[in-house]
Amino acid sequence: MPVNMISKLLEKAVLPALDVAPPVKIGGPRRTSVLRNPNMEKLQKGYLFPEISIKREEHLKKYPDAKVISLGIGDTTEPIPSIVTSAMAEYALALSTPEGYQGYGPEQGHKNLRKEIADKVYPDMGIKESEVFISDGAQCDIARLQTLFGPNVIIAVQDPTFPGYVDNGVIMGQTGKADDGGRYAGIEYMRCAPENAFFPDLSRVRRTDVIFFCSPNNPTGHAASREQLRQLVELARRNGSIIVFDSAYSSYISSSSSSSTPRSIYEIPGAREVAIEVSSFSKFAGFTGVRLGWAVVPDELLYSDGVPVARDFDRVVCTCFNGASGIAQAGGVACLSTEEGRGAVARVVGVYRENARVLVETFRSLGKEVHGGGDAPYVWVRFPGRRSWDVFAEILEKTHVITVPGSGFGPGGEGFIRVSAFNSRDKVLEAAEKVGMIPATTIGSLKLLKYDGLTETRSATTEFHKRDIT
Amino acid sequence: MPVNMISKLLEKAVLPALDVAPPVKIGGPRRTSVLRNPNMEKLQKGYLFPEISIKREEHLKKYPDAKVISLGIGDTTEPIPSIVTSAMAEYALALSTPEGYQGYGPEQGHKNLRKEIADKVYPDMGIKESEVFISDGAQCDIARLQTLFGPNVIIAVQDPTFPGYVDNGVIMGQTGKADDGGRYAGIEYMRCAPENAFFPDLSRVRRTDVIFFCSPNNPTGHAASREQLRQLVELARRNGSIIVFDSAYSSYISSSSSSSTPRSIYEIPGAREVAIEVSSFSKFAGFTGVRLGWAVVPDELLYSDGVPVARDFDRVVCTCFNGASGIAQAGGVACLSTEEGRGAVARVVGVYRENARVLVETFRSLGKEVHGGGDAPYVWVRFPGRRSWDVFAEILEKTHVITVPGSGFGPGGEGFIRVSAFNSRDKVLEAAEKVGMIPATTIGSLKLLKYDGLTETRSATTEFHKRDIT
Numbered sequence: 001m002p003v004n005m006i007s008k009l010l011e012k013a014v015l016p017a018l019d020v021a022p023p024v025k026i027g028g029p030r031r032t033s034v035l036r037n038p039n040m041e042k043l044q045k046g047y048l049f050p051e052i053s054i055k056r057e058e059h060l061k062k063y064p065d066a067k068v069i070s071l072g073i074g075d076t077t078e079p080i081p082s083i084v085t086s087a088m089a090e091y092a093l094a095l096s097t098p099e100g101y102q103g104y105g106p107e108q109g110h111k112n113l114r115k116e117i118a119d120k121v122y123p124d125m126g127i128k129e130s131e132v133f134i135s136d137g138a139q140c141d142i143a144r145l146q147t148l149f150g151p152n153v154i155i156a157v158q159d160p161t162f163p164g165y166v167d168n169g170v171i172m173g174q175t176g177k178a179d180d181g182g183r184y185a186g187i188e189y190m191r192c193a194p195e196n197a198f199f200p201d202l203s204r205v206r207r208t209d210v211i212f213f214c215s216p217n218n219p220t221g222h223a224a225s226r227e228q229l230r231q232l233v234e235l236a237r238r239n240g241s242i243i244v245f246d247s248a249y250s251s252y253i254s255s256s257s258s259s260s261t262p263r264s265i266y267e268i269p270g271a272r273e274v275a276i277e278v279s280s281f282s283k284f285a286g287f288t289g290v291r292l293g294w295a296v297v298p299d300e301l302l303y304s305d306g307v308p309v310a311r312d313f314d315r316v317v318c319t320c321f322n323g324a325s326g327i328a329q330a331g332g333v334a335c336l337s338t339e340e341g342r343g344a345v346a347r348v349v350g351v352y353r354e355n356a357r358v359l360v361e362t363f364r365s366l367g368k369e370v371h372g373g374g375d376a377p378y379v380w381v382r383f384p385g386r387r388s389w390d391v392f393a394e395i396l397e398k399t400h401v402i403t404v405p406g407s408g409f410g411p412g413g414e415g416f417i418r419v420s421a422f423n424s425r426d427k428v429l430e431a432a433e434k435v436g437m438i439p440a441t442t443i444g445s446l447k448l449l450k451y452d453g454l455t456e457t458r459s460a461t462t463e464f465h466k467r468d469i470t
Numbered sequence: 471m472p473v474n475m476i477s478k479l480l481e482k483a484v485l486p487a488l489d490v491a492p493p494v495k496i497g498g499p500r501r502t503s504v505l506r507n508p509n510m511e512k513l514q515k516g517y518l519f520p521e522i523s524i525k526r527e528e529h530l531k532k533y534p535d536a537k538v539i540s541l542g543i544g545d546t547t548e549p550i551p552s553i554v555t556s557a558m559a560e561y562a563l564a565l566s567t568p569e570g571y572q573g574y575g576p577e578q579g580h581k582n583l584r585k586e587i588a589d590k591v592y593p594d595m596g597i598k599e600s601e602v603f604i605s606d607g608a609q610c611d612i613a614r615l616q617t618l619f620g621p622n623v624i625i626a627v628q629d630p631t632f633p634g635y636v637d638n639g640v641i642m643g644q645t646g647k648a649d650d651g652g653r654y655a656g657i658e659y660m661r662c663a664p665e666n667a668f669f670p671d672l673s674r675v676r677r678t679d680v681i682f683f684c685s686p687n688n689p690t691g692h693a694a695s696r697e698q699l700r701q702l703v704e705l706a707r708r709n710g711s712i713i714v715f716d717s718a719y720s721s722y723i724s725s726s727s728s729s730s731t732p733r734s735i736y737e738i739p740g741a742r743e744v745a746i747e748v749s750s751f752s753k754f755a756g757f758t759g760v761r762l763g764w765a766v767v768p769d770e771l772l773y774s775d776g777v778p779v780a781r782d783f784d785r786v787v788c789t790c791f792n793g794a795s796g797i798a799q800a801g802g803v804a805c806l807s808t809e810e811g812r813g814a815v816a817r818v819v820g821v822y823r824e825n826a827r828v829l830v831e832t833f834r835s836l837g838k839e840v841h842g843g844g845d846a847p848y849v850w851v852r853f854p855g856r857r858s859w860d861v862f863a864e865i866l867e868k869t870h871v872i873t874v875p876g877s878g879f880g881p882g883g884e885g886f887i888r889v890s891a892f893n894s895r896d897k898v899l900e901a902a903e904k905v906g907m908i909p910a911t912t913i914g915s916l917k918l919l920k921y922d923g924l925t926e927t928r929s930a931t932t933e934f935h936k937r938d939i940t
Contacts, residue, residue, distance in 0.1 A: 030743050033710030034679045036773040037620030040782045043789075050788060075573035082566040088797065089559035095760070096552040103545035103758040103892075136606055136761075136795070143790035147613075147641060150507030151621065167789045171617060209504045240503030273500050288573040289796040290565070291606075303506040312510045318520060319513075319637045320613035325606070325795040326759040327558065422573075 039173045044182060048163055048408040049073050052392075059396055069431045071359070071420045072402035074218065074377065076286040078351055078424065080331075081344030084285060087334035088327050095326075102326055107318045109134020109294070110329045116336040117294055121279070125266040127296055131310065133317055134332075136324045137293040138248045138280040142212075143168045145244055145276065145295070148309075148316045153209035156188035158200075160219055160406060160413030162246070165212040181411045191412050194371060194382070198222035202231055207239040213265075214246035216253060219409045219418035220380045221356075221372015223253050223261045229268050236274040242301065242309070243275040248293075251284040251349050252356075253375040261375060272298040276309070281328075283352075283377060283422075285335045285345040292328040352377045355428040356421035362432040363419070377421040380406070384415060391417050399434040509643045514652060518633055518878040519543050522862075529866055539901045541829070541890045542872035544688065544847065546756040548821055548894065550801075551814030554755060557804035558797050565796075572796055577788045579604020579764070580799045586806040587764055591749070595736040597766055601780065603787055604802075606794045607763040608718045608750040612682075613638045615714055615746065615765070618779075618786045623679035626658035628670075630689055630876060630883030632716070635682040651881045661882050664841060664852070668692035672701055677709040683735075684716035686723060689879045689888035690850045691826075691842015693723050693731045699738050706744040712771065712779070713745040718763075721754040721819050722826075723845040731845060742768040746779070751798075753822075753847060753892075755805045755815040762798040822847045825898040826891035832902040833889070847891040850876070854885060861887050869904040 045051065052072050060068065094100025108114070114132040121127075135141045142164045149155075151173035157165050166187060169175055176185030183189055188208050190200035198220055213232060216223040224232070236243045245265035253261050262268065265275045280293035297310040334341050360373035363381045373379040383391045388405030395401055395417070404420070406413030421428065515521065522542050530538065564570025578584070584602040591597075605611045612634045619625075621643035627635050636657060639645055646655030653659055658678050660670035668690055683702060686693040694702070706713045715735035723731050732738065735745045750763035767780040804811050830843040833851045843849040853861045858875030865871055865887070874890070876883030891898065 030707075030770075031710070031772040031774055031776055032706075032712055032744060033774045034619075034623065034712050036775055036777050036782065037618060037622070039620055040618070040785065043785060073574065077571065077573060079567055079571045080565045082563075085562045085564075085566045088562040088565075092555045092558040092562060092797065092801075093552070094555075095550045095558075095756075096555045097549055098894075101547065101549045101756075103547060103756070104543070105759050137792050139792045140790065143617075147617070148507060148510070149504075150509055151643065152505065152507070164789065171620075171786065171789065173621065236502075237500075240501070242502055242504050274502060286565075286571070286573070289575050289793070291792065291795045300500075302501040304501055304503045305506055306501055307506050312506065315510065315513060316641065319634065319641065320610065322607050322609045322761065323759070325761045325798050327562065327797050328795050331562075424568075 039171050042170050042175065042177050042184070043167060044178050048404070051408070052402065052404065055393070055396065056402060059400070063400065066400040068396075068400045068402060069423065069427050069434070070402040071423060071428070071431055072404050074283065074420050074422050076283065076288045076352075076422050077427075078286055078348050080286045080290075081341070081348065083338075083341050083344050084331050084334045088290075088331040091330035092327050105323045105326050105329070107321060107323045108132075108314065109324060110326070110333075112337075113329045113332050114294075116333055120336045120342070122264060122266060122296070125264060126272070127266060127298070131296050131298050133295045133297065133313065134324050134329060135278075135293045135295060135317075135321070136291040136328075137282060138246060138278045139164050140321075141278045141293055141295045142244070142246075144316050144320055145278070145313070146172045146174070147320060148313050149174075149210055154186060154188065155210045155212060156190055156205060156208040157212045157410070158192045158214060158217060159189040159411060160192070160409030160416075161212065162214055162218045163409060165244075166410075182407070183411055189410065189412065192217065192220060192222065193412060194369070197228075198371070199224060199228045199231075202235045205235070208241060210242050210244060211236060212244045212246065214248070216249040216376035216378075217372075218246075218249065218376075219372075219378055219404065219406060219413060219416075221374070221376035221378040221418075222380075223257065223375035226260055226262055226267070229262055229265060233265070233268045233271050233274060237270055240304070241274065243271070245271075245275050245277045246279070247277055248280045249283055249376050249378075250279065251346070252353055252377050254353070257375050266296070266298075273300045273302075276301065281332055281335065284349065285331075286348055287328065287331070290325075290328045290331060292324055292332050351425065352421045355423065355425060358428055358432050359419050359421060362436055366436065373421070379419040379421065381417050381419060382415060383417065386415060388414055388417055395435065399431070401431045401434055509641050512640050512645065512647050512654070513637060514648050518874070521878070522872065522874065525863070525866065526872060529870070533870065536870045538866075538870045538872060539893065539897050539904070540872040541893060541898070541901055542874050544753065544890050544892050546753065546758050546822075546892050547897075548756055548818050550756045550760075551811070551818065553808075553811050553814050554801050554804045558760075558801040561800035562797050575793045575796050575799070577791060577793045578602075578784065579794060580796065580803075582807075583799045583802050584764075586803055590806045590812070592734060592736060592766070595734060596742070597736060597768070601766050601768050603765045603767065603783065604794050604799060605748075605763045605765060605787075605791070606761040606798075607752060608716060608748045609634050610791075611748045611763055611765045612714070612716075614786050614790055615748070615783070616642045616644070617790060618783050619644075619680055624656060624658065625680045625682060626660055626675060626678040626711075627682045627880070628662045628684060628687060629659040629881060630662070630879030630886075631682070632684055632688045633879060635714075636880075652877070653881055659880065659882065662687065662690060662692070663882060664839070667698075668841075669694060669698045669701075672705045675705070678711060680712050680714060681706060682714045682716065684718070686719040686846035686848075687842075688716075688719065688846075689842075689848050689874065689876065689883060689886075691844070691846035691848040691888075692850075693727065693845035696730055696732055696737070699732055699735060703735070703738045703741050703744060707740055710774070711744065713741070715741075715745050715747045716749070717747055718750045719753055719846050719848075720749065721816070722823055722847050724823070727845050736766070736768075743770045743772075746771065751802055751805065754819065755801075756818055757798065757801065760795075760798045760801060762794055762802050821895065822891045825893065825895060828898055828902055829889050829891060832906055836906065843891070849889040849891065851887050851889060852885060853887065856885060858884055858887055865905065869901070871901045871904055 146168040250263040281287035356373040369382040388407040392405040406416030616638040720733040751757035826843040839852040858877040876886030
């Protein structure tokens, strides 16, 4: 049944009840007579990470002494450089002085941070300070963008992809129900698999209003090439679509790749008229708990009636949001404004990038087909013919290592697991050892690791610890 | 035309365009062919405070040397006690250590802060830690609550009231268009005026799914009595409605009033089954720029199908949000966990409360009808027969003092202005002098202040500075 028909029926169901509806009592506790939002009902199961969290708790109940290592949720673990935290501490302390106190900041963010982002993240891309909207993180911006677009748009997403695009679309009423395969009616799923170089055949993609595209991709770790993004922008221009480009992991693109692998959609000519970009300090500077991100909405991006998208987005930001914490914003400025700050945060990214390389090599040495991990903090490992949740459960049971089942990122992720490089070097090495030690028979076609003991494995993996990665 | 009919038409308009839609070119710059969200189109003019900001800029262009004093937006100005900022600075600095680093916190907030709020803000009200959801501020929670409720609910709001409830409802598609008086079709406006003790005649209020109720009220400064709130809860229970109670200003209720004027809806028996409460550290601890608030969703609050509202709200929090900044949360704990912290933030609230009393007396001494200001940081002044924006403009023109036109809070605010107590004592005294000196002829029926010069006025107003307020 189409979305709006459901709404229609509900409206009919609600309206006659006005003025008369008694509180519903069907045994048990007293209920209100408010109908549950039908869009919320459509959401499938729990959200992926809370679900994994539950599995982790169950595992700990079974093995109270197990040292569980999480290579699951993409959560940063390395300390933030002190040049950044000192700036935040200083800003916080100044709030106790008449000169340093600041109340509400502009909803769109502090001018100096907007300028640093425009200048340092988008050099030579023509992004203006006024086009940068500071936020409390990319996930929150995705929710606000879906609020902006509203219930009537049709969206396309990569499959597999970060669940936030789809889930926020479902909540907004953009979709019908999910089918047995987990695909929501009304959404265009663009399969991205090793077979198509993780880029859809655009000639077969149905025209949609909005295209969510994440590169480097979460979860596959694939960073789209310049040619792929050129095709994407061309498609959007041809179809009059809006691209929402998620570049939250762009700092993981190595400098050697960056000539062929753009870090921003605005490196592609013509993108300003069709693309919004969302990004974040979370994985770039370890701000997952500090909460800071941004969205770029170029002035040239227009709805069909000529109204600038930025005008409505500004309204959403002012109405649904009230600006990111000023303290976090001071930290963001410290990450970008000096050579020292930029160098310090880049070194932390370097640690995770090297972790990714350890994990790539570990799974490769087990004979697995491995993707990502080069220009991204995620490693995407194939387990042909296996169900992702089974592989996840088996790895957890046998090694106490948490990964993420690929199917949690969409039907196209079935048969894969995502392994996150976000953990300390020691933990990553320990996990690499544990995973490497699983006998071949226990996880699908995993081959027995060449090394026959902890010592050798450690010496082999610690090599990565010392090696510089360009 | 009903909301869903518009959606229906739009759907029809979009669907045939699939696969074929060429980018729209109607002269001027290239446009996408994405239809603007019709709900965004319904929003009236600019949001109130940006609008005032523009008027302020225009004024400064006209009078470049004017010292404009803002008693407009409810924005805190007093430094945050150092016991609170030290805790935030310490938390921030610890993020640079392996022991102190924290990545993503729970989306619902840190356990210790949830517990402090349950214990200290809701003593003896049976609120559990797990029922408290930490947020980045009440405005953001209101947006998330409207996302939770979705497009099919009918809401009621006080008139006048904070515009966020209605605006977020419009964005979600809960309403039709606004009429010439500024009232959106589909919303139940509950007039709250001096004539009805700022409380609607509930026997004439149409049944709605959700009732937004703010007490102490922004903008009228009226704090609802226990009897009024008892009637409100009774209405919600009778009609099976959900109350969203906004207690962002509850710390302004004086201890002498608090026996007859509840600080929380949960002081009313039966509220747990019908009420959500949103609140904030903004006006309680000067956190407007730090960003911290919370929502309480009791376990007993159920939709008509028996599903707990908290279950869906938790999903919204996990999907559209990712937790408040950990640094801000550490500050929140410092506000609540010790006697010293609670005392320090209470003293700052005391400053604003005394400011409010200065403003009440100033306008009273001019012969105006004045409301609020006793248990709230807002003073609500009547200008019979005048248009609010005209009064606003006249006060600004003559005194360089910014207020807020009452009509910005809904049609019921016409004929009033809101004067905010959020400024330093010196600025409030200066504004009181300036307003007091306007000749009677210039602002409606304003009477000429008794005092004939600056000196006398200052000595009269500085009395307030010294006087303790109970």
